[in-house]
Amino acid sequence: MKQQTTMNSIFRLPKEGGLITSAVPRDIIHRYEKIPTSVFTNEEEGVAYVANKVVAAINKHDETYSSREIFDDSQPFVLGLTTGRTAIGLYRELVARHKAGEVSFANVVVFSLDEFYPIPAEDILSRNYRIRHEFLDHIDIMPENVHIPDGSVPLERISEYCAEYDKSIHKIDLMIVGMGEDGQIGFNEPGSYATSKTRLVQLTYNTRHTQSANFYDLESTPKMAITMGLGTLMRADKVILMAWGEEKATAVRKVVEEPNTDLVPASHLQSHRNVEMVIDANAARLMTREQAPWLVGPCTWTPKAIRKAVVWLSEQVGKPILKLTYQDYIENSLSGLLEQGYEYDRINIDAFNDLQHTITGWPGGKPNADDSTRPVKATPHPKRVIIFSPHPDDDVISMGGTFNRLVVQGHDVHVAYETSGNLAVHDEVVLQNVDTARELGLGNIFEEAEELIASKRVGEPEPKRLLEIKAAIRRAEARAACRLLGLNDRTHAHFLNLPFYETGGATKGDITENDVQIVVDMLREVKPHQIYAAGDLSDPHGTHRKCIEVILQAIEIVKDDEWMADCHLWLYRGAWQEWEIGMVDMAVPLSPDEMIRKRHAIYRHLSQKDVVPFPGGDRREFWQRAEERTQNTAKAYDRLGMAEYQAMEVFVKLF
Numbered sequence: 330m331k332q333q334t335t336m337n338s339i340f341r342l343p344k345e346g347g348l349i350t351s352a353v354p355r356d357i358i359h360r361y362e363k364i365p366t367s368v369f370t371n372e373e374e375g376v377a378y379v380a381n382k383v384v385a386a387i388n389k390h391d392e393t394y395s396s397r398e399i400f401d402d403s404q405p406f407v408l409g410l411t412t413g414r415t416a417i418g419l420y421r422e423l424v425a426r427h428k429a430g431e432v433s434f435a436n437v438v439v440f441s442l443d444e445f446y447p448i449p450a451e452d453i454l455s456r457n458y459r460i461r462h463e464f465l466d467h468i469d470i471m472p473e474n475v476h477i478p479d480g481s482v483p484l485e486r487i488s489e490y491c492a493e494y495d496k497s498i499h500k501i502d503l504m505i506v507g508m509g510e511d512g513q514i515g516f517n518e519p520g521s522y523a524t525s526k527t528r529l530v531q532l533t534y535n536t537r538h539t540q541s542a543n544f545y546d547l548e549s550t551p552k553m554a555i556t557m558g559l560g561t562l563m564r565a566d567k568v569i570l571m572a573w574g575e576e577k578a579t580a581v582r583k584v585v586e587e588p589n590t591d592l593v594p595a596s597h598l599q600s601h602r603n604v605e606m607v608i609d610a611n612a613a614r615l616m617t618r619e620q621a622p623w624l625v626g627p628c629t630w631t632p633k634a635i636r637k638a639v640v641w642l643s644e645q646v647g648k649p650i651l652k653l654t655y656q657d658y659i660e661n662s663l664s665g666l667l668e669q670g671y672e673y674d675r676i677n678i679d680a681f682n683d684l685q686h687t688i689t690g691w692p693g694g695k696p697n698a699d700d701s702t703r704p705v706k707a708t709p710h711p712k713r714v715i716i717f718s719p720h721p722d723d724d725v726i727s728m729g730g731t732f733n734r735l736v737v738q739g740h741d742v743h744v745a746y747e748t749s750g751n752l753a754v755h756d757e758v759v760l761q762n763v764d765t766a767r768e769l770g771l772g773n774i775f776e777e778a779e780e781l782i783a784s785k786r787v788g789e790p791e792p793k794r795l796l797e798i799k800a801a802i803r804r805a806e807a808r809a810a811c812r813l814l815g816l817n818d819r820t821h822a823h824f825l826n827l828p829f830y831e832t833g834g835a836t837k838g839d840i841t842e843n844d845v846q847i848v849v850d851m852l853r854e855v856k857p858h859q860i861y862a863a864g865d866l867s868d869p870h871g872t873h874r875k876c877i878e879v880i881l882q883a884i885e886i887v888k889d890d891e892w893m894a895d896c897h898l899w900l901y902r903g904a905w906q907e908w909e910i911g912m913v914d915m916a917v918p919l920s921p922d923e924m925i926r927k928r929h930a931i932y933r934h935l936s937q938k939d940v941v942p943f944p945g946g947d948r949r950e951f952w953q954r955a956e957e958r959t960q961n962t963a964k965a966y967d968r969l970g971m972a973e974y975q976a977m978e979v980f981v982k983l984f
Contacts, residue, residue: 346634348622415507495527504565512593516556525558637911639680649970729927751799790833848883864900
């Protein structure tokens with residue numbers, strides 16, 4: 330099959346109602362924003378917008394100087410560029426624009442934002458290598474016009490070098506920057522002051538932990554970096570700040586809407602004379618215009634939007650839904666909802682019933698029961714179910730209780746593990762497992778494993794044989810968890826090993842037709858009535874997002890199959906987030922015993938216990954996060970006036 334790359338993102342969170350933006354003055358839409366912010370449906374649209382700005386600025390500059398009687402090439406366009414994953418889409422788009430003849434970089438000077446220290450420019454993990462490989466090597470820029478911090482400068486000269494680099498930046502016509510999850514720009518970490526200049530900085534533990542996925546482990550990750558300072562960035566005539574993905578949502582809210590502070594470095598851009606934030610809808614999730622659009626301007630009131638507003642109001646005033654008063658609505662900017670012709674008490678009752686009807690102990694439908702107000706139809710029973718799990722443990726971490734309930738209630742449940750998850754196995758775990766096999770007389774590959782581990786090189790893919798061992802460990806753990814929950818692990822546990830993941834390094838490949846076809850084949854084999862999938866828009870290494878994209882592209886192919894007419898897709902959350910209650914379509918309560926059973930299923934993934942390989946900002950074990958999250962969801966339902974449960978797993982219905 331042809332390996333055609335599929336680039337367009339098609340995953341959208343369901344959204345009903347919200348702020349009316351047509352025919353509404355711009356000042357109203359942006360009333361809470363200290364930095365004007367453009368929100369796009371997805372990263373692709375945002376990247377195209379920024380690329381348009383870059384191309385237009387360069388072309389306008391060239392036209393201005395070429396119109397003079399004597400062309401003055403001593404006045405190049407100066408472009409400041411960010412590094413890191415935020416800019417990758419923009420790099421690719423600008424390369425495509427250049428190849429299409431829309432823009433030339435022959436009269437452009439580039440200053441790059443940062444570099445690890447110490448690191449040679451030719452190291453494939455250096456920012457120098459990345460920006461050249463992704464962008465500069467594919468355009469017509471003059472080599473002498475490229476300026477990237479040098480991570481190989483001797484330590485005794487580094488202060489002098491940084492001062493020289495900073496001084497060489499006489500002007501920046503346009504600065505393109507990305508933003509980290511803590512609101513950092515480049516390596517201006519929390520605590521950076523507004524007037525800082527290009528300098529050597531000590532990287533925070535959080536930043537090093539994030540970068541360690543690329544360097545294999547924390548010990549191999551650089552402890553320092555060279556970065557332009559915030560004061561240097563502020564010299565730019567115009568700054569465009571980009572952020573993509575849900576993991577940036579908290580930082581976006583702080584940067585755009587809250588007071589500036591050294592603890593959120595990008596917030597200092599609020600004082601820049603010409604700055605714009607460009608984000609996708611996922612990064613905008615926590616902005617006021619998305620969380621509480623009624624505070625901003627007029628809204629479209631759908632049933633889901635009304636429920637969201639009522640839940641928000643209940644949380645604001647600390648009352649159960651049925652105790653909300655007319656005054657509560659008026660004093661909290663929800664008079665627009667009352668103007669729709671509903672009495673406040675009718676709104677309360679409708680929202681309460683709507684939310685109560687999301688609760689069910691029968692996620693596959695209750696046979697021989699009235700299903701008119703249940704989230705899942707009673708028939709057919711039993712149902713064929715596929716639980717898609719991005720890694721070999723996301724199924725039990727995120728929906729282990731529901732998984733168990735579906736099996737106990739007699740449904741034909743299949744689990745499809747989309748990736749091997751091999752990179753998340755520590756080398757020490759490999760040695761422990763092969764040592765156990767040796768002790769049992771089942772084969773001795775201990776010395777081979779030691780040699781494979783010793784042969785690893787930072788920045789290069791792990792040895793294929795070592796990855797095979799790690800993948801085998803994770804498959805065995807997944808099968809053990811399936812057995813615990815009563816599933817036949819020989820016939821109903823499927824390991825898809827999607828090719829995009831199998832690069833041997835933290836940077837994954839693009840989704841191709843091969844990835845999609847594997848899922849298509851799985852769907853057509855089972856012909857499910859229910860599909861469960863991780864609805865994450867972010868995770869520390871991007872695998873969840875690519876997995877849901879593959880599933881949706883596969884569904885697009887099979888959508889006209891006869892069995893699809895009675896198939897529904899339910900989205901669960903991964904280990905890092907939970908659905909907002911206003912969005913929930915199904916809530917499955919768990920008893921204390923079911924919680925313990927779920928915990929034990931998570932325990933079966935021994936390679937992921939004790940030391941979480943990719944913890945993000947939360948370093949607790951997965952079972953701890955899962956239990957707290959589901960217990961907090963149950964408490965939130967309780968506060969709204971619902972029945973009190975031990976824990977709840979919640980889902981959003983995509984179709």
